[in-house]
Amino acid sequence: MRPVIPYVTAALLFGLGVYGVLRRRNAVLVLMAVELMLNAVNLILITADTTVQAVLPHGGQVFALFVIVLAAAEIGVGLAIVLQLYRMRADVAVDRIPLSEQPEGQR
Amino acid sequence: MTGVDALLLALGALAVGSAVLVVTTRHLVRAGLYLVVCLGAVAGMYLVLTAELVAWVQVLIYVGAVVVLLLFAVMLTRAPVGASDDLDRPGWPAALIGGGVGLGLAALLVDAYRWTTVELPEAGSAERIGAQVFGSWVLPFEVLSVLLLSALVGAIVLSRPDIGSAGADRSAGDGPATEDRERSR
Structure with missing residues (x-):
């Protein structure tokens, strides 16, 4: 097994995730790009687990499981925020949120 | 190049290709479906890399739960079904930063590992991973x-x-x- 193949795949996935986060305007698509970045990190962890012989066996795979749980928590809270934003503004474009003003009736 | 390498290369190409479509498509629902393809290909790479349990957890949680939740959000925010034009910001900086990060990391990792070979370790089955999680x-x-x-x-x-x-x-x-x-x- 040549570890350079999954490593390069993970690097390209991470770059695509960064591009998506910076480029996309719809908040749901931004969350999808964040998922791509988290997957790239998981792929790096799994590949490192098979490549590097650590003191504790399978530490990388355990960490990947932890990252998957963190991603689930992140997507739950993130989508709650996005839906709340849609309810307040009827719009989920991340660059059309006026950060300087206090919306009416909200705190 | 062995069969494992060919499989990893094919799955990696599938993952990167569908990830490109996720961040460039103009259909919101299609972006979610391409994300399913991408995450499934990454789960296949986990299987080839002997991480059995993580692969199935990936299929269960990512493909099963996270993508469904994202599609729910797409529909609850009343996204248009067809192509929409205002999904993207004008973004040369995004292409520059994203491309720089991706290619920079790729160059770093290629320089670190070159074309070396490693033996695949024993599989990370549920029993072994469970012993690690509930032990260390x-x-x-x-x-x-x-x-x-x-x-x-x-x-x-x-x-x-x-x-x-x-x-x-x-x-x-x-x-x-x-x-x-x-x-x-």
Whole structure:
């Protein structure tokens, strides 16, 4: 097994995730790009687990499981925020949120 | 180049290709479906890399739960079904930074590993990973369960209009959407 193949795949996935986060305007698509970045990190962890012989066996795979749980928590809270934003503004474009003003009736 | 390498190369190309479509497509729903392809290809790479348990957890949680939740959000925000033109910001900086990060990391890793070969270790079956999680990593595991609970409570508080000081003057018509969302979790 040549570890350079999954490593390069993970690097390209991470770059695509960064591009998506910076480029996309719809908040749901931004969350999808964040998922791509988290997957790239998981792929790096799994590949490192098979490549590097650590003191504790399978530490990388355990960490990947932890990252998957963190991603689930992140997507739950993130989508709650996005839906709340849609309810307040009827719009989920991340660059059309006026950060300087206090919306009416909200705190 | 062995069969394992060819398989990894094919799955990697599939993952990167569908990830490109996720960040460039103009259809919101199609972006979610391409994300399924990408995550499935990454799960296949985990299987080839002998991480069995992580691969199945990936299929269960990512493809099964996270993508469904994302598609729920797409529909609850009343996204248009066809192509929409205002999904992207004008972005040479995004292409520059994203390309720089991706190609920079790739160059770094290629320089570190070149074309070397390693032997695949024994498979990370549920038994071995479970022994590790509940042996060496039991404290982070418990902390993670507390974090998951707090995220759950936070999401419920955020999406219920009748909790908190801001809930008094919100319209009552939000109710069904909120309940749908909670049920989908």
